[in-house]
Amino acid sequence: MSESIAALPMYDWPEVRGEVDSQWAQLRDAFRQEGVDAPQTIVRRNGDLPPVPDGIRDAQGAAIAPDPASLSPDELDYHELWLHPALLFAQTCWGPMELGLSSHVQVVGQPSYDGYEGGQGELYSSALVMRTGEGPEVHSPADGKAVLPFDLLRGKRFTFNNLDSMSGMIGLTRDLQAAGESLDIFSSRSESGGHRTSIVTVAEGRADVAAIDCESWALAQRFEPAAGKVVIVGWTERRKGLPFITARTTPENTVRAMREALAGLAEQPRIQREG
Structure with a gap:
């Protein structure tokens, strides 16, 4: 069983939870075909995040986020998700990335917005x-x-x-x-x-x-x-639209495999390899 976590929270409206789950299933299966131990399901709550008893810390050991177990279990704190050391795959926004998140994560790819006006x-x-x-x-x-x-x-x-x-x-x-x-x-x-x-x-x-x-x-x-x-x-x-990210500590070969998986899905709506 995978110990990593994944989430697709940015467009996860209650009415489209099934569609988002299907999107993750497509991604998950493509990742697994490339040898990535992707989790079966996505997380949607702080309570779904693995505990980090000493709090989430950066590469220098400085605290950057609290233990997820200390937060309201039924809500989802995006920054807690994005900074979690077990993060395999998630969406974020270039706003937080420019404001400091980019130093703690790696960009895996970008989605395609061809299906939307604008x-x-x-x-x-x-x-x-x-x-x-x-x-x-x-x-x-x-x-x-x-x-x-x-x-x-x-x-x-x-x-x-x-x-x-x-x-x-x-x-x-x-x-x-x-x-x-x-x-x-x-x-x-x-x-x-x-x-x-x-x-x-x-x-x-x-x-x-x-x-x-x-x-x-x-x-x-x-x-x-x-x-x-x-x-x-x-x-x-x-x-540039919302980037797909992974933890800064995700191994290079895993990041490369996820990028190859995204490349294989490039003909599908919403998925595009990092430019």
């Missing part, structure tokens, strides 16, 4: 959404450049999923700066805790605009009724 290969963008009727609908531009309707955004209330989110906060911040603007274009900013919650917040009138990554937007159109009350009024620039 996506192209390993690149994705975020839809800027407002309530229906507050602006004309805008489709993703072919060139992947940012489309920022300054006249609509100015003075509005902005809600975002997390401060360290590339799709919900950092990417838009950079696009505004490139255009000579800043987040000060908004009258207020509030943290929602998730893309789905951001959509609901806008639809219910508690905020006016949010940036929703293109895959989350596709999920919302399938499963979130509030998505029918908002419209896309702009897009952020396309950037």
Whole structure:
């Protein structure tokens, strides 16, 4: 039995748990064919993470995260997952990676966003959404450049999923700066805790605009009724999507085998070898 852990938490909405499990089964079987002892199932709770009695430590022995056993067992702390020494495979975001996570993990590959409006290969963008009727609908531009309707955004209330989110906060911040603007274009900013919650917040009138990554937007159109009350009024620039990662201590031959497995799945939707 594998002692490693895996997770695919970033698009693991309750309505698609079965689809996510199937995605992992495809990955798991491909990894095993390359000789990787991949776990049978993915983890979804802190309680599923193996205990680390002395806390999670970096290569120099400094504490970087607490023992998972000390956290609420029914929640999932993403940073705890990403930093866990037993991590074989998971998704993360380039926001946390740029903010320090990259020194503790290895990138294994990138997913493909070809199946989503706003996506192209390993690149994705975020839809800027407002309530229906507050602006004309805008489709993703072919060139992947940012489309920022300054006249609509100015003075509005902005809600975002997390401060360290590339799709919900950092990417838009950079696009505004490139255009000579800043987040000060908004009258207020509030943290929602998730893309789905951001959509609901806008639809219910508690905020006016949010940036929703293109895959989350596709999920919302399938499963979130509030998505029918908002419209896309702009897009952020396309950037690298969510990377697949493994622990910094994962052996080189294992990382190489997982990359070979991803290469073998390259013709399948959502899977693409590291560029």
